[in-house]
Amino acid sequence: MPAKEFLKQQDAKFRLLFQDNPLPMWVYDGETLRFLEVNQAAVAHYGYSREEFLNMTVADTWAGPGAPSSGQWRQRLKDGRIIDVEVASQSISYGGRAAVLSVLQDITQRNQLEEHLRQAAKMEAVGMLAGGIAHDFNNLLTIINGYSQILLSALDPGDPNHTAVEQIMKAGERAAALTRQLLAFSRRQVMQPKVLNLNQLLSGLESMLRRLIGEDIDLRLAPAHDLGHVSADPGQIEQVVMNLVVNARDAMPRGGILTIDTQNVELDESYISTHATMKAGPYIALVVSDNGSGMDAATRARLFEPFFTTKGLGKGTGLGLTTVLGIAKQSGGGVEVYSEPGKGTSVKVYLPRIDQPAAAESEAPLARAVRGSETILLVEDEELVRSLVRETLQREGYQVLDAPNAEEAARTCASYDGPIDLLITDVVMPKESGRELAERLTPQRPEMKVLFMSGYADPAAINGGLVSGRSSFLQKPFTPAALSRAVREILERNGEASHAGG
Numbered sequence: 015m016p017a018k019e020f021l022k023q024q025d026a027k028f029r030l031l032f033q034d035n036p037l038p039m040w041v042y043d044g045e046t047l048r049f050l051e052v053n054q055a056a057v058a059h060y061g062y063s064r065e066e067f068l069n070m071t072v073a074d075t076w077a078g079p080g081a082p083s084s085g086q087w088r089q090r091l092k093d094g095r096i097i098d099v100e101v102a103s104q105s106i107s108y109g110g111r112a113a114v115l116s117v118l119q120d121i122t123q124r125n126q127l128e129e130h131l132r133q134a135a136k137m138e139a140v141g142m143l144a145g146g147i148a149h150d151f152n153n154l155l156t157i158i159n160g161y162s163q164i165l166l167s168a169l170d171p172g173d174p175n176h177t178a179v180e181q182i183m184k185a186g187e188r189a190a191a192l193t194r195q196l197l198a199f200s201r202r203q204v205m206q207p208k209v210l211n212l213n214q215l216l217s218g219l220e221s222m223l224r225r226l227i228g229e230d231i232d233l234r235l236a237p238a239h240d241l242g243h244v245s246a247d248p249g250q251i252e253q254v255v256m257n258l259v260v261n262a263r264d265a266m267p268r269g270g271i272l273t274i275d276t277q278n279v280e281l282d283e284s285y286i287s288t289h290a291t292m293k294a295g296p297y298i299a300l301v302v303s304d305n306g307s308g309m310d311a312a313t314r315a316r317l318f319e320p321f322f323t324t325k326g327l328g329k330g331t332g333l334g335l336t337t338v339l340g341i342a343k344q345s346g347g348g349v350e351v352y353s354e355p356g357k358g359t360s361v362k363v364y365l366p367r368i369d370q371p372a373a374a375e376s377e378a379p380l381a382r383a384v385r386g387s388e389t390i391l392l393v394e395d396e397e398l399v400r401s402l403v404r405e406t407l408q409r410e411g412y413q414v415l416d417a418p419n420a421e422e423a424a425r426t427c428a429s430y431d432g433p434i435d436l437l438i439t440d441v442v443m444p445k446e447s448g449r450e451l452a453e454r455l456t457p458q459r460p461e462m463k464v465l466f467m468s469g470y471a472d473p474a475a476i477n478g479g480l481v482s483g484r485s486s487f488l489q490k491p492f493t494p495a496a497l498s499r500a501v502r503e504i505l506e507r508n509g510e511a512s513h514a515g516g
Contacts (some may be wrong), residue, residue, distance in 0.1 A: 061092030152469025155491035230269030265306030388435035420446035441468035
């Protein structure tokens with residue numbers, strides 16, 4: 015073969031393997047690190063022209079002090095963006111000098127997704143722990159708050175013990191709020207979703223938010239016109255707003271501007287690819303921004319860690335943003351935080367947008383608790399909670415059959431001759447759950463309704479049929495008054511499922 019033809023073939027192979035390779039490739043001097051050749055993929059990906067590359071060294075692309083020590087580099091593109099790159103290099107001879115041929119692959123998106131998955135796994139593990147703690151803690155709070163309310167109603171306002179019991183009640187309510195945060199963070203709150211317009215919700219909160227932040231902070235609401243609707247629990251969304259507003263307030267100790275705006279947004283596949291729990295499509299963005307102290311990269315990296323806080327000792331639980339994230343994810347959305355030191359912080363909460371009209375607010379007052387005479391089968395493994403519920407119901411006139419576990423409840427149900435109007439059962443019990451017990455007993459007594467109660471409930475169980483047309487749910491901790499209302503409501507209701515709160 016003539017030499018000229020051979021060189022032509024070699025040139026064609028070079029173009030195929032180097033110039034036309036879809037991955038960025040370059041050759042640089044092994045001593046000076048100066049670029050000797052780059053392919054078209056490198057030019058397109060990094061943003062520099064070939065001529066600019068040939069006047070640079072590899073070190074000019076590194077995003078950090080010193081030379082990279084592994085096969086993964088952090089590099090800066092021409093537009094300033096930082097990327098993670100996996101590098102495979104080979105020593106070669108190029109033009110008679112020692113050189114290095116490198117093939118580069120941008121793995122930024124892969125690393126982000128892996129980090130999201132690691133964070134999700136960590137959150138799930140801590141969430142399971144938090145949910146279990148909340149369950150046990152809510153049993154204790156049901157006892158503390160329940161008997162405190164009974165004592166308070168029995169004491170004359172002039173009694174010297176009246177104030178002491180009031181303080182116990184207040185402490186119990188604060189503890190209950192903390193367990194609600196734990197459950198929201200772990201995504202184990204029982205949701206009561208409604209079709210909401212966030213503009214209306216924010217308008218209703220405005221006066222309270224102004225009192226919360228004080229006079230030295232300028233609150234500005236910027237609602238979007240023609241804002242779509244979301245399906246979410248209004249109490250949880252209020253909790254989201256309150257947590258974000260408190261964080262913004264604390265970031266501006268000398269005052270500043272706090273802006274809350276709403277937006278219709280479309281999240282595409284490129285955004286969703288780094289947010290594994292979300293789907294591409296229409297969303298509503300709730301944005302809370304401040305011009306306070308802001309956060310550095312190290313702080314931002316730990317924002318969603320449970321119990322991490324930048325506030326002083328005793329001034330924060332470290333559950334604020336984890337609670338926000340838990341609520342957003344439980345509603346099918348997500349959270350994005352933008353912040354720089356000295357430039358403030360902006361938190362975007364994304365919730366899926368739906369094409370349904372917002373639910374009309376009912377103006378009917380909450381039904382007053384009514385005394386009853388029905389027979390109730392009570393199943394609760396925590397003895398003190400069982401005693402409180404039994405005493406409360408007996409005072410209201412009900413006949414109560416109680417059992418400490420599912421097996422004993424099944425025997426009572428089988429041996430009792432009269433009608434049983436209502437089964438009240440804890441959801442989480444040893445050996446057999448409240449749901450399994452209800453499924454076992456209701457075929458035997460089809461007239462019996464069911465009121466589930468728990469300080470912790472698996473959302474999959476709730477959504478999978480725990481609550482139906484003839485059943486309801488009461489979240490622990492609850493007060494005797496809330497229990498009485500929930501019992502009367504389920505006994506008198508023939509409509510669709512509902513959740514009762516206390």
